[in-house]
Amino acid sequence: RACDKDSGLPVMLILGDLDRWRARGHTPPKITGFHFAGIAELNAALLARLRPDVILSGLVQETFDVLDVAANLRALNFPGRYRAVSDALPNPGLIVLEVRKIAPKLDFAILSLDLG
Secondary structure (H helix, E strand, O other), rough: OOOOOOOOOOOOEEEOOOHHHHHHHOOOOOOOEEEOHHHHHOOHHHHHOOOOOOEEOOOOOOOEEHHHHHHHHHHHHOOOEEEEOOOOOOOHHHHHHHHHHOOOOOOOEEEEOOOO
């Protein structure tokens, strides 16, 4: 199991549009076990260094979407867990099927933030 500097905690890699976030004066929080990266930073070296237990992103971002991430993870031979966060969707199963077509070995699911 991946650990964050011997803490024993699970490691979560959160993908987002960090350049845009930083341009607005925000910085990613520093929380043990959580690592933030932009889609351009998603590469074999990052995955080898972090060994994430789960990768998390929004379903659709300004500069990428879930299908982009899935394709990158397939190219990197990442067979682990990838979760996309979204508002409630009428048929999330369709998106899951599309991701499985792109990256069949990926453990993928959508986390719905249905606050209504």
